[in-house]
């Protein structure tokens with residue numbers, strides 16, 4: 429479970445409040461999508477969840493462990509796939525996985541598990557080659573494998589579908605579903621609404637650093653219908669069920685007008 433309480437972050441470089449008093453609880457067992465347009469504050473939030481950035485205010489608990497107070501303990505239970513993973517390009521994929529296994533002091537079981545995941549992602553044949561020869565999608569798969577090999581209870585991915593071909597995206601979706609079914613917490617960001625609509629059980633929508641809606645898709649449609657009865661949009665008036673994209677545009681647009 430991820431518990432985010434009143435978390436804010438301002439970048440000192442430009443004095444921009446990238447995340448503004450965010451409150452969010454992510455339950456295990458459900459695929460949770462964190463949605464918002466570019467620049468909304470998704471990556472900033474994720475960097476705070478994973479202990480890369482310290483919040484200015486608020487508290488973040490990862491399975492009850494405070495990421496600011498017990499960062500080492502918290503990081504042990506987190507698997508993180510960044511939006512742009514950085515590798516030592518001269519290493520082979522297998523060397524990189526061994527390197528990560530050494531850092532985490534993993535046993536042979538974890539190392540074997542890594543090769544199972546790599547196989548599932550159709551990466552096995554590439555593992556002997558240097559990372560410099562990998563496509564963006566292959567690097568993404570290696571990053572996913574490395575993030576999962578220590579069997580984290582909480583799996584966090586920043587825009588994981590970008591660069592993946594449809595087949596790999598399907599495999600990742602299956603993998604995320606299986607982790608959920610094992611009772612783990614799965615949280616990922618995306619600005620692509622079709623992806624969210626296909627994969628997520630629960631979503632939260634962020635715009636300009638602020639949460640504008642959260643819940644399961646059915647709840648969000650209810651919020652949208654309430655707004656549309658005020659006569660702002662024709663998505664509800666037509667009588668058909670609005671897509672997540674329509675809801676998203678409506679909510680982030682409303683937010684822009686009031687900001």
Ligand SMILES: Nc1ncnc2c1ncn2[C@@H]1O[C@H](COP(=O)(O)OP(=O)(O)O)[C@@H](O)[C@H]1O
Pocket residue numbers: 439441442444446464465466467468469470471472473
């Ligand atoms: N290192 C940084 N320094 C200053 N501003 C930043 C930095 N990183 C992100 N921002 C700004 O913070 C806001 C939120 O960015 P980000 O969290 O990356 O959004 P998202 O991931 O939703 O696209 C944007 O306006 C972005 O320009």
Ligand SMILES: [Mg+2]
Pocket residue numbers: 470471472511586587
């Ligand atoms: Mg981002």
